[in-house]
Every structure is written in structure tokens, then in C-alpha cells.
Amino acid sequence: MKKITSSLALSLLFLSVSAQVPVYLDETKPVNYRIEDALSRMTLEEKIAMIHAQSKFSTPGCPRLGIPELWMSDGPHGVRMEIAWDDWTHAGWTNDSCTAYPALTCLAATFNPELSFQYGNALGEEARFRKKDVILGPGVNIYRTPLSGRNFEYLGEDPYLSSKMVVPYIRGVQQNGVSACMKHFALNNQEENRDKINVEVSDRALYEIYLPAFRAGVQEGGVWAVMGSYNKFRGQYCSHNELLINEILKGDWGFDGVMMTDWGSAHDTREAVYNGLDIEMGSWTNGLTWGESSAYDKYYLAQPFLKAIQDGKWPESLLDEKVRRVLRLNFRTNMDRSRAYGKKLAPEHTALARRIAEEGIVLLKNKGEFFPVKRSYKKIAVIGENAVKRLSQGGGSSELKAREEVSPLQGMINEYGRENILFTLGYASGNPDYSRELPSGLDADSLTQEALKIAKEADIVLFFGGLNKNYSQDCEGGDRKNMDLPYGQNELIEKILRVNKNTGVILISGNAVSMPWLGKINALIQSWYLGSQAGAATAGVISGHINPSGKLPFSIPVKLEDNSAHYFGKRSYPGVSDTQHYEDDILIGYRWHEKKKIDPQFPFGYGLSYTTFRYGRISTDKTIYSKGDSVIISFTLKNTGKIKGAESVQVYIGQENPSVMRPVKELKAFRKLFLEAGEERSTRISIPVESFAFYNAKTGSWMLEEDKFTVYLASSSQKTESSATIKIRN
Ligand code: BGC
Numbered sequence: 001m002k003k004i005t006s007s008l009a010l011s012l013l014f015l016s017v018s019a020q021v022p023v024y025l026d027e028t029k030p031v032n033y034r035i036e037d038a039l040s041r042m043t044l045e046e047k048i049a050m051i052h053a054q055s056k057f058s059t060p061g062c063p064r065l066g067i068p069e070l071w072m073s074d075g076p077h078g079v080r081m082e083i084a085w086d087d088w089t090h091a092g093w094t095n096d097s098c099t100a101y102p103a104l105t106c107l108a109a110t111f112n113p114e115l116s117f118q119y120g121n122a123l124g125e126e127a128r129f130r131k132k133d134v135i136l137g138p139g140v141n142i143y144r145t146p147l148s149g150r151n152f153e154y155l156g157e158d159p160y161l162s163s164k165m166v167v168p169y170i171r172g173v174q175q176n177g178v179s180a181c182m183k184h185f186a187l188n189n190q191e192e193n194r195d196k197i198n199v200e201v202s203d204r205a206l207y208e209i210y211l212p213a214f215r216a217g218v219q220e221g222g223v224w225a226v227m228g229s230y231n232k233f234r235g236q237y238c239s240h241n242e243l244l245i246n247e248i249l250k251g252d253w254g255f256d257g258v259m260m261t262d263w264g265s266a267h268d269t270r271e272a273v274y275n276g277l278d279i280e281m282g283s284w285t286n287g288l289t290w291g292e293s294s295a296y297d298k299y300y301l302a303q304p305f306l307k308a309i310q311d312g313k314w315p316e317s318l319l320d321e322k323v324r325r326v327l328r329l330n331f332r333t334n335m336d337r338s339r340a341y342g343k344k345l346a347p348e349h350t351a352l353a354r355r356i357a358e359e360g361i362v363l364l365k366n367k368g369e370f371f372p373v374k375r376s377y378k379k380i381a382v383i384g385e386n387a388v389k390r391l392s393q394g395g396g397s398s399e400l401k402a403r404e405e406v407s408p409l410q411g412m413i414n415e416y417g418r419e420n421i422l423f424t425l426g427y428a429s430g431n432p433d434y435s436r437e438l439p440s441g442l443d444a445d446s447l448t449q450e451a452l453k454i455a456k457e458a459d460i461v462l463f464f465g466g467l468n469k470n471y472s473q474d475c476e477g478g479d480r481k482n483m484d485l486p487y488g489q490n491e492l493i494e495k496i497l498r499v500n501k502n503t504g505v506i507l508i509s510g511n512a513v514s515m516p517w518l519g520k521i522n523a524l525i526q527s528w529y530l531g532s533q534a535g536a537a538t539a540g541v542i543s544g545h546i547n548p549s550g551k552l553p554f555s556i557p558v559k560l561e562d563n564s565a566h567y568f569g570k571r572s573y574p575g576v577s578d579t580q581h582y583e584d585d586i587l588i589g590y591r592w593h594e595k596k597k598i599d600p601q602f603p604f605g606y607g608l609s610y611t612t613f614r615y616g617r618i619s620t621d622k623t624i625y626s627k628g629d630s631v632i633i634s635f636t637l638k639n640t641g642k643i644k645g646a647e648s649v650q651v652y653i654g655q656e657n658p659s660v661m662r663p664v665k666e667l668k669a670f671r672k673l674f675l676e677a678g679e680e681r682s683t684r685i686s687i688p689v690e691s692f693a694f695y696n697a698k699t700g701s702w703m704l705e706e707d708k709f710t711v712y713l714a715s716s717s718q719k720t721e722s723s724a725t726i727k728i729r730n
Helices: 002-019 031-041 044-050 104-110 113-129 159-174 203-210 212-219 242-252 269-274 303-310 316-332 347-360 408-416 444-457 489-499 531-543 590-595
Strands: 070-074 134-136 179-185 198-200 225-228 258-260 362-366 380-383 421-424 460-466 503-508 523-527 579-581 613-615 624-626 630-639 645-655 666-675 680-688 694-696 701-703 707-714 720-729
Touching (some): 031 316, 044 303, 104 113, 104 159, 104 347, 113 134, 113 159, 113 347, 159 179, 159 203, 159 212, 159 666, 179 212, 179 242, 179 258, 203 212, 242 258, 258 316, 347 531, 380 408, 380 444, 408 460, 408 531, 421 444, 444 489, 460 489, 489 503, 523 531, 630 645, 630 666, 630 707, 630 720, 645 680
Parallel strands (some): 070 134, 134 179, 179 225, 198 579, 225 258, 380 421, 460 503, 503 523, 624 720
Antiparallel strands (some): 362 523, 613 630, 645 666, 645 707, 694 701, 707 720
């Protein structure tokens, strides 16, 4: 009896408590009700607090109502180490090391959207475990010039490739109840003068080249947060840009998430209030080095906004609209009680980081089957700083404290045995720093002499060079000064070749470099910042355990002037008087090389394999299509070699007689096919004809003309394997 009474009392208590659960905490209620309920309970000051930083990487939520703080972290290649509350120093925690995943250039080079999903999911799991609600990535700015310090954080030069790769990444992150934050919206195509530069670009280039990946991230990926860029667009800062945010992002694309600043990219209260900015972070910093501490009340979206509302200058509804979005972000992340707990540094994270690295490495030249390096060699010279430099560090905000980073040298030792490897640095750079170049303390001459000594006695030389994450290399806040390899590497390679012709080069970078020695070396691998398993993946390809299958996500020009942005001089890059005009318009990357008939050193989409593939003829299901149709193409691909391998088949479309200038052809589909030795497979790919349209700046809409189109089946942008012609009629 007693038991019954107490359980009855308990249920009554539960009923009365649950009857009191406020609507905003009731997960059975529609999100919009919950948002309105929470909003109605908040004071003006509480609302203001929700929309600007309380520390370097957090906003305060609303403690009185139990609405948690929002915690953010960089991004985009792993969860960054903890940063101090109020300045940029590392907080010195001992439990904040992470899995370093390969840089996004590498992810793009895999041409494998499924891997992108797994990448996002693994990152989301680690972010969740570290109690981060927002991961500041991915970056989807288009690779316009090989000098841009941040290209390694982006997905290459092609809007279609970057769109297809960004969507699964976002979905993967967000299925963990962690928000992705797609950045930097928009036109952050150079780091030089990034705080001030004003970009002038045509509508057509904006819609066809620079916005598609952002749009895909919003409309297909369903991203919950977007970060503004530092630069201006048409005279207005991007983080509170009327056209970009109010009209395009929130208007045309229907984005219902949070628009936040980059760290220190807000400049004006009125614009921030009216032009769609929802959260302000990092004001009075240049995003890297300096900042006023504890200045949060002075932020544009703090006291100045509060005062204007109190004075009746602006209506509170403007604030409510922002708070609604922040609350929605809370409900999607840290107030979603069903979200998983995450995990970090799990064995499957390590395995995934390795697999992405293996699939992204690109083999560019392989004379006389130089690679895989034969096991009969007893003296393999490994020369170059990038064989040992920890490249998950540096580069700016994407720096990582990787728990483990297998160096290429270690990878080579593991594969070939310590006794068979001769190693020396060859050249040296200083430690990474975000705002200046630090010199190396080592003597360049002695390093060269030692390298030549080793090269002379070796059976084979592997030179591990490229760029690194030091300032003025692949690092945010500044661009490279030219396209050459730094630290005297070109001279060193030439000298090595004089003493040993059996030399191959492994370039590690996030950008194209000039290669004056290309004709003299036997083989070349383009590798990337590969993260925790860098060396294992690299040595895997070098030894042949892994058959390379990466393809270049950007064109490599012979020289800088061959690149579209540089062709037009300073007005186009880096700008004059803080303004630049994208004279290259829609013709960037391979679109430029093809139209202007300027051969690249290596084209977009190019990459070799240790096996060979035979493409069958392309066929289409019809020859005449109407609007709304899809072209279904079919072809066979055969692995004609002796080992299994993978090929990223590319489909480009070109219009015969357009009424406006159009590129010769543009990527509209790709598929990565994994084939056993001797295997042949038939594949069908469906491509909506609407994707053949161009952006008509006069009408402000996409236009598909009745015309003949060529469908190119290709192994790179430069190598068509077979083609078909179709017609589009109304
Ligand atoms: C970078 C952002 C980054 C932010 C926070 C800025 O300097 O541009 O990409 O997310 O800092 O670290």
C-alpha cells in the first residue's frame, strides 16, 4: 500500500512538472513555437547577449532560461586546440589533441563524395566529443590564383567539383548535432590585403563561379551557419553585405541558419543590423594576431545596438529576427537531447584520415616506372624538409595539435627499413608564425653539401619539398610572393640532378608551384597537407601498396602570367588602391587555359595510376532533349593493367553556338570507379540539362538555349576520351 502511494505521488509530481515544461524546452513541439516561446521570455539585454561573442570562441546563450553557450572551433581539417578565453594564445590544455584530417585540397583531389561524407562525420564526432557546437568549416572559396595563402583550405577551382564535395561534408558534420559553418562568404580568393580589398566581379562570374558551392551547401547540404569573409564586395563588407546576405543567401536561397562574422570582420552597427548579420565574433582583431581584450560590450552588435533600440532609433524586431536564428541553432545542436556523444581519436578516425590521404595523392609523372620504388634498392635517399616537418601546424586558424603525425620519412622507414634509407634535410625553413617569416637557424650551404653527398651515393633520390604553412606560403593572412618553390629548392633540385639523375620529386603543398626542373626528373607526385597519417599514405603510394587515384582539383600553369588572375596585371590581382577587378570573369582555371589556348603544365582533373584504363565510347539515351530532361550517358571503363585501381571519370559539356561567350567546356558530372585488374564495367550517369545553362546577367536568371551541345567523356580537362553531340529544343 505504502509503495503504491509513493509511486502514485511520484507520477502526480511528474505530471505536474511535465505540465509546467515550457514550450521552448518541449522537444515534441514544432521548432518555430519553441523559438517564439523562448524569445518571448527574454529581456532585451539577454537577447543582445545572444548575438555577439563573450570570449574568443563562444557566445553566452541565456543562462537564466537554460539556453547553453554556443562553442565554436576551427576547422576545417580537425578540431583545433583550445584557445585562451580572451586572446589568441593556446590555452595549454593537455586533452585537446585531435586527428588531423587531410587538407580540403586533398579531399577535393579524391573526387570521392562518399569520403567527404565520412570526413564530415568523423570531424563532427570529434567536435561533439570536445563539446563544440559549431565547427568553423568547410571553406569553399574558389581557387583563382596559385598565390592565395588559403587555397589549401578550399576545394579547388571548379564550382561543380566543390559543390559536390561540400554537400556530403556538411551533412556528415551535422548528423552529429554539430553545426558546420561554411566560409568565407564570399569572394575570399586572396589573402593579400584581405581586410580591405574590395572585389568587383560581374554577376555572371559571381553566379557561375564563385557562388555555386555556397548555394549547394545551403540548399543541398542544409548548412546551419555561414561565415562572412573579411573582404568587401561592391564596396560593402561581406559580413554585412546587403546583396550577398539579405538578397541572395537569406532571400533567394532561403537560408534559415545563422550568418556570423569572421573574427573581426564587422565594421558598422547599422549595416550589421540591417544587412543580415546574426552573430558577431572577434571584433578588433585582424583574425590572427591583435585584439582588444574584454571588449565584447563594445562590439557593433552589443551596446551600440542595445542603445539604439532603447532610444527608439531601431525596432526590437530587428534584434528578434537574429535571436530567432541563434535559438534555432541551439535547438539544432546543444539543445537537441537526442544527439550522439561523439568520440575522438578513435581508430576509425585514424584509418579514415589515412584513406582520404591515400585517395587524394596525385601522380603527375612516372617515367620508366620510377614509382613504385623498387624494394631492391639498398640506398634510398630521402632529401627535403617536408619529409619531417609537422605540417598540421601553422597556416593560421586551421592549425592543429595532432596527437600523431606520421612523417613521410617515418613512412619510408616503415616501408623500406631504416637500413635502406639515407636522410638529410637539404633545405630548411623557420618555425611557422602567422604574421611574419622566421628564418631558419641552419646554414643553407652545409645543408646543400650534405644533400649532394647523400644523393651521389644513393641508388635513387626522393626529394620531399613543396610549400609549408609558414607565413607567405600556404598560410592565411598573406599570399605567396611568387609561384616558385621557396628556400632555394629549385637550385637544390638542379644540383641533385647533376649528381644523380634517378630522382623523383614529391611536392607537398596546397597550391601550384612552377617546375623548371620537370623535364629532368623521372617522376613527380603532387601531395597535400595530409594530416595524422601523412607519411603512411605517402609511403603507401611510393611503395605501391596503394595505387594512386587522385586528380588535380586545380590547373597547374607553367608560369604565373599564364594564370587568369595574373594575366590582367595588378588591377586584377592583388588590386590597386584596395580594389580589384576580376577581369578574368568566368574564365578561371581550365576554362581560361582552354579558351585562351594556353597549355597548362598539368591540367585540372589530371592524375596517373599504376594501372591503365580503357574508355569505351560514350553514348547518350537520346539525341534531342527538352528542358526538364536529363541526359543519360553510358560508357564502359576497363582496367587493362595488372593491379586494381580507381579512375575518376569526368563529364564536361560545351555549347556549340551560344549567344554569349562561354567556356569551351565545363565539368558537369564525375564518377570515381574502382576496378579490379582486368575488370570492365558499364556505367550510366544522369545529368539534368538545366545544368547546361549559363547565367543571364540581363534577366538575372539562368538560361538554357536551344543549341547543339557536346558531351565529353574525359580523363582530365585536357584529355577527351570520347564525345557525343546532342541537341536541346524547346
Ligand atoms: C579565419 C577564420 C577562422 C577564424 C577563427 C579567422 O582569422 O579567417 O577562418 O575561422 O579566424 O579562428
